[in-house]
Amino acid sequence: MSLESNAIPQLAPGCRVRNTAEEAILLIPEGMLKLQGSAAEILSLIDGQRSIHEIVSELCRQYGPEATEQITTEVHNFLERLHARSVLSFSGL
Secondary structure (H helix, E strand, O other): OOOOOOOEEEEOOOOEEEEOOOOEEEEEOOEEEEEOOOHHHHHHOOOOOOOHHHHHHHHHHHHOHHHHHHHHHHHHHHHHHHHHOOOEEEEOO
C-alpha cells in the first residue's frame, strides 16, 4: 500500500499507546508492541486530526530540513507496517 500524504491516520478500535517512565508500548488486541526509536514519537503525533504530511512536517521542524527525506521514508514505512497489522486506519483519502 502506498499512503497518500493527505491521509489521516488513527489508531484502530482497541489499540492505544501507554507511556511509562522507561518506555512506550502500543497495546493491540492480540498483545503489545514495544515502541523503539522514532516509533513512539510518530505515534504521539497521531491524533485522528493530523495528516501524514502534517506529521512529517512536525518532525521536520524538530529535526531540521536536512532530515526530510529520511523522516518521510520512516513515517511512511512505519505507518504502512501498522496498517498491515490492522492497528491503523486512514481517513481523508
